[in-house]
Amino acid sequence: MAGLQKFARVVKEVQRDVLAARERDPAARGVSRAEILTTWPGIHALLAYRVAHALHCAGVPLAPRLISMLTRAFTGIEIHPAARIGRGLFIDHGAGVVIGETAEIGDDVTLYQGVTLGGTGFATGKRHPTVQDNVTIGSGAKLLGPITIGHGAKIGANSVVITDVPANSTVVGNPGHPVRVDGRRVEGPDADWIHLPDPIAEAIGALSARIAELERLRAEAGESEPQPPAQVTPLRPVRGRNPAGG
Numbered sequence: 498m499a500g501l502q503k504f505a506r507v508v509k510e511v512q513r514d515v516l517a518a519r520e521r522d523p524a525a526r527g528v529s530r531a532e533i534l535t536t537w538p539g540i541h542a543l544l545a546y547r548v549a550h551a552l553h554c555a556g557v558p559l560a561p562r563l564i565s566m567l568t569r570a571f572t573g574i575e576i577h578p579a580a581r582i583g584r585g586l587f588i589d590h591g592a593g594v595v596i597g598e599t600a601e602i603g604d605d606v607t608l609y610q611g612v613t614l615g616g617t618g619f620a621t622g623k624r625h626p627t628v629q630d631n632v633t634i635g636s637g638a639k640l641l642g643p644i645t646i647g648h649g650a651k652i653g654a655n656s657v658v659i660t661d662v663p664a665n666s667t668v669v670g671n672p673g674h675p676v677r678v679d680g681r682r683v684e685g686p687d688a689d690w691i692h693l694p695d696p697i698a699e700a701i702g703a704l705s706a707r708i709a710e711l712e713r714l715r716a717e718a719g720e721s722e723p724q725p726p727a728q729v730t731p732l733r734p735v736r737g738r739n740p741a742g743g
């Protein structure tokens with residue numbers, strides 16, 4: 498009974514994937530569902546993934562990885578069976594797409610050929626991107642690490658994205674940086690949300706400086722030994738260039 502329910506769910510998911518291809522691929526206008534199902538490599542990869550993922554969730558050994566490996570050989574698209582993919586994903590052309598084990602993809606996402614949702618190194622645990630609903634990722638884009646790509650964002654072709662992406666923004670370049678947010682050009686000093694100050698680190702740094710000054714005065718008065726000042730580092734290292742271009 499549970500097996501039948503899973504099968505019915507996979508069929509529904511694949512129907513929705515075919516619909517997504519019809520809606521979002523200009524080359525699919527006027528093409529029948531049967532033709533899309535039989536000749537679109539992105540659809541084949543998703544069909545195989547949906548089966549492999551159901552088997553993976555049921556704890557079946559070997560078969561999910563075998564399906565994933567064979568699908569890669571046929572379509573050039575590699576999706577780890579443990580990845581979590583929502584409804585209506587459309588993978589256009591497909592070759593060279595890699596979706597890692599801990600990647601999460603929301604609903605109605607579009608990926609072009611050569612997209613990588615990968616890790617940055619040998620880290621374990623959550624190490625691949627989370628892509629929210631209605632995101633479009635251009636051909637050749639590499640999204641690396643446990644970053645979040647906000648709802649409705651567009652990632653330009655060949656971008657390399659290693660930091661979170663705000664919702665409804667367009668990100669391009671290497672390193673990927675927002676050039677549009679809510680359709681507006683990103684500019685001005687207030688647009689730099691990457692290099693925000695860390696108020697807690699700043700407060701602790703100020704206290705530490707005052708303590709160091711008191712200790713210096715005590716040491717000068719011969720009341721104690723001089724102490725090295727405390728090191729205060731922000732919780733989240735600030736990297737990446739100013740999206741406002743400053």
Ligand SMILES: CC(C)(COP(=O)(O)OP(=O)(O)OC[C@H]1O[C@@H](n2cnc3c(N)ncnc32)[C@H](O)[C@@H]1OP(=O)(O)O)[C@@H](O)C(=O)NCCC(=O)NCCS
Nearest residue numbers: 590609634635636651652653654655656667669670676677
């Ligand atoms: C990013 C993209 C989605 C356009 O998004 P958009 O929000 O409409 O953005 P715009 O076209 O207004 O471009 C915004 C800026 O980014 C630049 N830009 C757009 N795509 C870029 C890219 N891939 N790399 C670098 N810069 C890019 C534009 O020149 C523009 O620059 P400006 O601010 O100096 O004017 C689109 O250019 C893209 O890369 N799509 C991928 C499509 C694809 O992979 N097709 C493969 C089909 S086989």
